Amino acid sequence: MSAVLDAYETLAQRADFRAIARWVEARASVLDLGCGDGALLEVLVRELDVRGYGIEIDDADVAACERRGVNVIQQNLEDGLRLFEAQSFDFAILSQTLQTIHRTAEILRETVRVAREAIVSFPNFGYWPHRLAVLRGRMPVSESLPYQWHNTPNVRVLTIRDFEALASEVGFTIVERVVLKDTAPISWGANWRGSLAVYRVRQA
Template structure:
């Protein structure tokens, strides 16, 4: 991989928020493609946690340090602010303990990056009006086999951050490869948040 454009559009947005030379923890890191790119192009010291054994094998093949682990077990093994940035990409909606993991990633990381499918996206609303649960590029499962259990919209996530004294440092909403600024909760399919603990510099 030589250019940012070689990453998926959502990973490009995340990579743009990662600072050169930082220490990064990617929770649910998949095959390690993002961490591999960050290590090669931004000098990042990256570590991944992934539950799927096949993805752990792919991480190793990509030269990424990754451990098999279940995020529901928590992050007690990591100290406060032990990473510059923690990434939780398209995973929070599948967590049973959503509030706890949100608090944990902002404890372990000086900053955190959270992305999730926006349930308020107009195509999702349209499918609900038509009497069906939404299925789309960002929500690819049928209602009966989905791992996703906690759907939310932009306002829901922001309210949860406020409740837990978490600062929203930056927000980007996208639809495919296009950034959405006008009516993002209706026109955007994927939300990106850069967040941090209040009172932490």
């Protein structure tokens, strides 16, 4: 029972985890790109019996994955996914990782090369408090963008409209989208009211 409770507590920690877990099929094969400490994969393995593998570069996060019993490969995503053959996985996940990589379009193309579908989440820079912070002359700090400008791991900032334009450019079909304001889904004014976006995409 405690293991199940731990899993649900982990889901509660990140709003995008809940959306991702709803889209991943039971017993699917999953590649989590930039998997961090392995929390999402641990939940997916435990709750959906997926065959999961993570890619992570940070030493401390790799060690955390190993403590959780998560399969992890220590590798820099910027080097690509040449280790994996085409369509090796059912799902490839970029959970709040997209904004931390330089080779954005190339990595997105790689996700749908190695997997049938990709799930991508990212903080929306178009969220109205972020816009207001910039108008006031400061870079935004919020729950979805919790770092100061000088210590952030993010190398990109993007809006919902930016992602959808790039998705079209790289040849993606958007299958589903959930936009969250904090933890609650919203249905209108997504690009200025949403703090976090989650997409399910596949090759067009």
